[in-house]
Amino acid sequence: MTDAAPALSCVSVGKRFGDVLALDDVSLKIRAPATGLLGANGAGKSTLMKVALGLLVPEHGQVRVLGLDAATMRDEVRRRVGYMPEHNCLPTDMSAQDLCVHIAQLRGLSRRDARRRASEVLFAVGLEEERRRSIDTYSLGMRQRTKLAQALVHGPDLVVLDEPTSGLDPAGRREMLAIVRRLSRELRMSVLVSSHVLDDIEQTCDEVVVLRAGRLAAQQAVEAAPRTGPVSLRVTGELGSFAAALNEAGVPTYPTPAGDIGIAVAGDDVLRLVQQVAVEREVGILRLADEGDRLEDAVVAAMSPTAGAPLGAPEGATA
Numbered sequence: 531m532t533d534a535a536p537a538l539s540c541v542s543v544g545k546r547f548g549d550v551l552a553l554d555d556v557s558l559k560i561r562a563p564a565t566g567l568l569g570a571n572g573a574g575k576s577t578l579m580k581v582a583l584g585l586l587v588p589e590h591g592q593v594r595v596l597g598l599d600a601a602t603m604r605d606e607v608r609r610r611v612g613y614m615p616e617h618n619c620l621p622t623d624m625s626a627q628d629l630c631v632h633i634a635q636l637r638g639l640s641r642r643d644a645r646r647r648a649s650e651v652l653f654a655v656g657l658e659e660e661r662r663r664s665i666d667t668y669s670l671g672m673r674q675r676t677k678l679a680q681a682l683v684h685g686p687d688l689v690v691l692d693e694p695t696s697g698l699d700p701a702g703r704r705e706m707l708a709i710v711r712r713l714s715r716e717l718r719m720s721v722l723v724s725s726h727v728l729d730d731i732e733q734t735c736d737e738v739v740v741l742r743a744g745r746l747a748a749q750q751a752v753e754a755a756p757r758t759g760p761v762s763l764r765v766t767g768e769l770g771s772f773a774a775a776l777n778e779a780g781v782p783t784y785p786t787p788a789g790d791i792g793i794a795v796a797g798d799d800v801l802r803l804v805q806q807v808a809v810e811r812e813v814g815i816l817r818l819a820d821e822g823d824r825l826e827d828a829v830v831a832a833m834s835p836t837a838g839a840p841l842g843a844p845e846g847a848t849a
């Protein structure tokens with residue numbers, strides 16, 4: 531985030547593959563430190579990323595990356611942007627260290643700087659010990675981290691990550707999400723990351739852009755809103771007597787359709803009281819879940835095939 535210009539700005543961008551309209555008149559402006567690109571299979575996420583990187587040329591519209599024209603300033607864009615593609619693109623007959631040094635040099639670093647940067651990024655992605663092993667001996671998680679390292683090795687201002695958690699097991703996914711979050715929070719890079727999964731984006735991003743059938747369907751903040759309820763509560767033992775105890779303690783409740791205890795306004799104070807009553811009554815809390823996730827509701831609505839105009843899209847998204 532060394533630049534005042536938006537990380538990405540698109541005006542009326544259209545891209546077609548034969549009969550498929552992959553991007554249909556997309557206008558948007560991305561300024562958040564980390565932005566998640568969400569959409570179903572075929573929604574146009576990868577196409578938008580490739581257009582931004584100058585790897586695909588749109589039929590119409592303007593694309594600016596960090597203020598640079600993606601069509602005419604491709605070399606400068608590549609120096610300032612790192613890209614982690616979705617599909618496997620790694621050579622198998624070299625080590626992650628050699629690959630990163632090679633790519634850093636291709637992007638303009640001296641051999642000495644390239645070696646130093648390669649060691650730094652491989653350490654940052656947790657591949658320090660295995661960095662000299664041949665990539666063909668790597669697990670899928672290690673390959674994903676190698677792809678990420680090569681995207682970071684030249685010190686880009688913007689990093690574009692296409693489905694970085696694809697195919698990872700839960701532990702690998704958690705580690706990858708933690709690294710992605712650090713890129714914007716600690717290393718101060720702008721991040722554009724695509725996913726099918728809202729949860730990944732909520733954990734790593736400040737804003738979400740939803741694409742649906744090549745069109746911008748929504749753009750809105752991912753807020754770390756304090757929990758205010760409603761929540762539903764599932765407990766051990768008899769539900770009715772615990773609900774009555776909560777009412778006595780001053781917490782109004784209602785029965786939820788799923789047969790749990792509903793609490794309409796559940797701020798931190800109320801939840802502390804619920805825990806206190808549970809301890810006093812020796813009742814175990816089995817599940818405490820938000821009943822109304824507004825971001826999820828908005829995203830589900832935006833992804834629905836019957837949805838209308840974009841939600842929360844910025845007005846006049848001009849370059």
Ligand SMILES: Nc1ncnc2c1ncn2[C@@H]1O[C@H](COP(=O)(O)OP(=O)(O)OP(=O)(O)O)[C@@H](O)[C@H]1O
Pocket residue numbers: 547548550551552569570571572573574575576577578616726
């Ligand atoms: N090179 C291509 N040739 C033909 N059609 C393509 C090509 N690239 C993309 N498409 C089509 O364009 C549409 C958008 O594809 P894109 O890969 O951008 O979607 P996506 O949101 O990234 O999907 P996924 O989540 O499955 O990766 C799809 O219908 C896809 O089949």
